[in-house]
Amino acid sequence: MTIREEITGSELAHCVECGKTHPPRAALIPSPFSSIIAQELMPTASETAAIRHFVREADAEIAWREHAIDRLHCELAELRRRSELHKAIIAPIRRVPPEIMAEIFLQLAAIEARSEHWWDYYNDRRLLEQEYTSRPFPNRAPLIFGAICHEWRAIASSTPSLWNCISLECTNENMRNNVSLCNMWLKRSGALPLSIQFHRSDSEDVASGQIVDDYRDLLRTILPYAQRWRVLDLKKFPASSYDTFHILLPNFVPMLETLSVSHDWRREQPTLTSTPWAGLRISPKLRFLYFDSIGAGVIMVGGERPTFPWSQLTHIDVGDCSAYDCLRILGEAPTAVACRFVVQRPSFLQHPPISHPGLQTLKIEVYDTTLPVWDLLTCSTLSTLSVEARTMAAGPYFRGLPSFVTRSGAKIQHFRMRPSGLDDTEFMSCLSAMPQLRSLDIAEVFGGQTQFTEQVWESLTWAAAEDSPAPLVPNLESLSLDGDFNFSHKFVVRMLNSRVQTATRPATFSPKLKAVTLVMWRNITKSVYRRLSAFEKLGLKMLIDVMGEDGEDEGSEASDAEDWESDDGDTEDSEEASDLSSLEADDSDADDDI
Template sequence: MTSPFASKLGTNYYPLDDEVLEIRALLVEPLSRLKRLDDQIAYLQKAIDELAQERESVRTFVDSHNELISPFRRLPLDIIQEISVACLPTHRNSVMSAVEAPILLGRICSSWRAISLTTPRLWSRLHIVEPSRLGVADAVFEEKLAQRVETTKTWLGRSGKCPLSISFQGCPDIPVPPGAISNDVFIPNTSHLFMQAIIPFTPRWQSITLCASSMVLETLSSITEDDVPLLQKLVISQHFGTASFLTLPPPTFALLRAPKLIDLTFGGSHANTQNLPIRWENLTHLSLMGYSDSSLTCRLVLQLLARCSQLQSCSLYFHQDDNSLPLTDEAGRTIELPFLHSLDISSVGFQPNGLGNVFRRLSLVALRHLDLRGHRESGLENPSFVTDLLAFLGVSLCFESLKIDTATFTTSSLTELLRGLPSSTARLHITGTFSWRLAPANGILNGILYDDVITVLTPTPQNPGICPALQELHIARCMSLSDEALLRFIKARMTAAHPTLRKVVITFSREMQVDIAQDIQPFSDDGRLEVITTYAQPPQPRAVGSFSPWQGLPDAPELADWAPMDDF
């Protein structure tokens, strides 16, 4: 359509009176046409709406009948049960929450609920969290406590005859508020209520993990070895902050003599560990986690290991107070553990002499993984310690992974260790510290990770042979390691004749100084290398509810991600 006023459209022009009449006359036909178009659109829209409504009705009819012939509806019951079991967490026990299996499965439909309630394997694994009194009204706490105890009984009651895996996260004793009776008085926890709920199921215990106070040991003292014929794994540790330290069970603690017990973890005092009624010769995993005064010494460690000929993995946290341990004690024989592939040693009061003697007494030909941690005392130096450690690793033909804490070494001894590692070493984990202690003997800062350390691992034309099979490097808590040194390491490893490096994970305790992302991007683009660098960020508050059923688990979600299970 053309208009004599085209040049005036979109401007601030104000028409004259006769022009207004002309414009009105001009719009008579367009207005009439606009109305006809609106009527036509409305007619067509009505037809479309009627067709859409009819289509929805037909689609509902078709979908509802297709559901009847869905292949999934014809799955055998055992297949549906297997799918349900596959929904369970594999790295931990299930929790009392409706946001994950098995409870979630019962909320899909009535059929799935019936299947879940009649599938014992879904209820054979349970993580129990004792509710905390802190910041909670007594009535609310009592209600939550009663619900958790009752849920425990109901849950395990659904497990049929399946072997049980149970983990329990207890609460520490809570001190009485100031002014009430005495500040040294503690309100006892309620762990015994949960123990009483799970003890009737002892014939089906297979894996039991308990994190609680010494009251738990008292509750379990009545259990005999005949009561736990299936028990293979037992973990008893202390919740941080409990009023009374977890003491060693007495020699009459028959639970430890379970006929199938092969995996044992105990945290507490170990002064008389060798007197416990344990079938040491059956153990394939042993973990003794103590305190600085636990009396788990180098001498005792050797005595225990000599009795565990079937060990495959071992974790020890002990106090080294016998650094003059004679090499000729116990008939002077070398302790051979032909099946032990993983060894984790954490030491309080680190004494190179004592630990060096332990390494000289052990022969672990199958060792693949070593985790060594301990804070070397200021001014304490023993050049033979690294020599003993390297000799110990040298007989391990399958060695491939080392995790160390830089606080165990000076910078010079750490670089010496790295230079002497077996050529088969494929994974290296190094954790730095924030210690600024000086070693007076050589003036080297202890525990600080400098460029010197990663430079040792950086191949050069003159020295390309250090850890030639290295595939992964993990470094945590880097304060003094520079971005440039890291870049040199990556470039040198990836441009070598036969590059083996596949993954680098570095956690810096500082802000970024040099962005190396573009320089290493070519190695990541072709899929040969994964590099993860994390720099210091302002701390973020993280709140987990006091009633969280995930408490004590490594993957506990944040408060906003879960809702209390109020209708189990």
């Protein structure tokens, strides 16, 4: 008979002490002194001695039973362990074939995978893109699979798809560990293409030559696998550590599709040459390039051979370049569809005019204004144009922009300019040359030229008559304006009112404007704010940011009679109803100078 059968077959009893049901407990020796205890009598000397003897026996029994309880706890733990082991042997998961387990591992790893993208700074559009990656955390996939059992560890170790992507955050303290970890990771990747991301922490300084050597060792770890690189992303490595590539980088990198190299300009000025990257000239699949110091290196070697295979690149994002570099790259990259340039160096050479046949996205961030890129450029297929000036002396730099837009703006749908020195006539000239424009993002120059004057707002406003000509940018869907202190709301209200469906609009009118963002650096009254916000009720997504709300009242539209703290006793609902009525009424209501 087994222990379970013995327990089951025995008579169970309800215990009055603990209230549970269990087998009858062993009979206890009755106390011969129960009458003395019940009557609370004072025992005699002989009875006292007998009671002490009884207590010693009871304490001994307690100690024996406590040891028995400890033994039972140990037996319970052992029985539970045996039970779990035997349950594991017959568990359904053990009958899953190894190839199915490998697929489960891959799906779990994909859930935990870190998705990384290079985002440009404009319109939240991806310029360079990649699928990233597994981070080597002990309690996350794929390392956690090896901590379950020997069989799972063997399956995970022999599944290359779990190990062909790696992302490491590099610090001075963990570099030696990163080298061994990376070596193990890549050895398990089989023959699959590799995605490698090494990011140096922003807080790290290059304190010694030993630190540089550690970064070189990490690069030496991945160099034997160069012919399997698919994505290589190196961020803020010491510039001198790239010398390792000069010796060991092969002359043929057949699988590389994306290269990203950035430096820490706050802590070091990289003095680079193109030599470390010479092997990348023969990279037949390279399409995406991000290199933030193209001017610190040498774009051309010996004036003849290109550092990178520009002719096959489709997405280019380069920094620390001159306008001459931009034009030369565009001239040598006929297949490029998206380019971003950070112009930080002066141009000492004049480049011949360039007409690019396929460029769809052009984004330029300007620090040096010696030579405007667009003066010598034509892009007939351009759909996105973004220009950002990072210098207060950029006014003359933009004078050639209307001519460029006239040559290239027929297909532009997204236009961003922050800020510019164009007057309203030049700005309207740009808009008229972009008939397909759908999104417009403008920042005005503080204390300078106002971009959106009364004439500009009027040119964007639909006339009430059904047979009136269309305004500028008739297909506008998104408008973002970072306004200067000269901002006035009344022209905005009239323009927005003409682009939403109201009772006064013809039935055939189909509104296209969907979203408006207004950043205003001046105070406005509460009623003006409500009037602008009321367009939400007419289908517009409105975002209004009044930066001067808590500032000085100088130059504001607020009056002494009405300010942000007064509401004239109106309820919120009645105010909104009134604002909607005023929007649907005659436009003269919007002309009140509050």
